[in-house]
Amino acid sequence: MTSNTLRVAVVGGSIAGCTAAVALRRQGHAVRVFERSPGGLVGRGAGIIAPEPVIEAMQGRDLLDADLPGFRAERLVNSARADDGGRLGRSPWAAPVAIRLLRWQDLYASLRRRLPDADIEYGRPVTDARHVGDGREVELAVDGSPAGRFDLVVFADGYRSLGRGLMFPGARLEYTGIAGLRGLLPERYLTDTAPLEGALHRVRYPEGHFVFYLVPGEGGAMAPGERVVNWGVYLRVPAAELDDLLTDDAGERGFGSVPFGAVPRDRVERLRRFLAPHLPPYFADIALSGHNSHALQAMFTMTLPGYRRGRMCLAGDAGMIAPPFTGSGVFKGMTNAVALADALAATDDTDAALAGWDREQTATGLSQLRLGERLADALIWHIPDFAAMSEADMVDWWERASKFPEAVWGGGDRPA
Incomplete structure (x- = not known):
């Protein structure tokens, strides 16, 4: 020092x-x-994904609680709806990962407790x-x-x-042409959470993909039955349609998002009708449940x-x-x-x-x-049909999508 x-x-x-x-x-x-x-900021229960080493590094610095509520995903399951109608679709490959599944609110609260009230002016x-x-x-x-x-x-x-x-x-x-619909479904409305335990699911559909994973419930609750399924789907949305997408149920146009609880019901219904045919039955039951809370967000980049x-x-x-x-x-x-x-x-x-x-x-x-x-191209604009791929095909596809040559990194290949 x-x-x-x-x-x-x-x-x-x-x-x-x-x-x-x-x-x-x-x-x-x-x-x-x-x-x-x-006043204090509110995350409304939204889930976030973090690499395990990042969380451990922040805990090592005592920036985050050692017992920060969250779950560890050890596999990233890539799947898609299959012609045979299988409940979980077809998954040619589950990538080994070390990912922590958290709630934004718990992360924020852990940090905020370390900052004296006298140091912040609301x-x-x-x-x-x-x-x-x-x-x-x-x-x-x-x-x-x-x-x-x-x-x-x-x-x-x-x-x-x-x-x-x-x-x-x-x-x-710069608007990317991509928006996201997010959903939060309390676990008590599911009859089976076994497929979600220890996993992050990426479910392909023709214009992008969904993600599904478990996060703690209110107050950091981690017991079975008290957790929440956090899911989202990436949507291709032309810039000309963004104003309509981001208008909330009070008729107000947000710049880049509509928060949980304010997405008009008819907009959710339109999206559900469009997306439902592309989901395996298990994931369709989650995304189409009437007990979901929804939010919308446009995706931007900045250089x-x-x-x-x-x-x-x-x-x-x-x-x-x-x-x-x-x-x-x-x-x-x-x-x-x-x-x-x-x-x-x-x-x-x-x-x-x-x-x-x-x-x-x-x-x-x-x-x-x-x-x-590069990942946007692989996962949205030119996403392959996972259900038609072999494990070797998918591993090769992901290696090419998620790594860069030396000219970009300035060194050897680095994984995403």
Whole structure:
């Protein structure tokens, strides 16, 4: 740890923001978090997928509870509806994996408990930031009024980031042509959860795929009967149809999503009629159950030349955004934040630390983007018929889809 104590403002109090605040605070820096929402954030029970090593690394740093509620998936089952009408469809291959299946809310709560209440200000939207003096300070405005000067500002304010717009004004979100319908079904409405135990299911249909997996229930409940099936399906949606898709049951148009409980029933019914013929019976019973809660989300990408300008930095979805198939998700923000704290702890030269951190995060972000684009092609735009493939065919397909040659990675092949 260095003797260089910084005044740090973190803009955004979600996963990336809390991680940055806790990690930097532990290095001795004075941290204030500005969160625009008026109170604690709510995840509505949504499930997330994380690589096991990432969770273990964060637990090793005491950023996450050792007993964080979640399940371990040891196999990724690839399947599709089969002509013989088999209950689970046909699965030519189940890939061995080490994945943790979690709820967003439990992850957030674990981080938030490590941040003192005095360090976070709710209902405080940052409206401007600018370098002042010799460029080593940033002056923030909150609700249009000055809110102080800081040695470093970390923007962890999501995919519509103010900080990104200030740092890279030419950057624009790019719609991928893909949207997602998500569902949450309480386990008590299933008669059989055996196929879901220890597994993540990827179920192919002609325009993409579904995912199905178990997550803890309310309050982190993990006992059988109290869990939730988290499922989702990727949809090809032309940009011209996005306004209609993202209009909620009150007639309001969201920018990129419709939250759980606000998706119009007729829209869900249309999607169910379109999707039902493509699902094996077991998974159709889950997706078509009337006990589901639904949400919709459009998928965007963001390419940037960097993660830092002067004493301003980006973390999480404020930075680069890859298509949603790389498994990075919210953990991109956690690793951005932890790496930033480590870089600052290694030297008293703040600007040199930020420059090195920026190079590393930019290279990683670009690699994730390229990988996400390749996976989108393999899993959405040109997804093969799993039911017609042999195990050898599928292994070869996945190896080619999920690995990059040396020219992209700058080294040997790396798995997704």
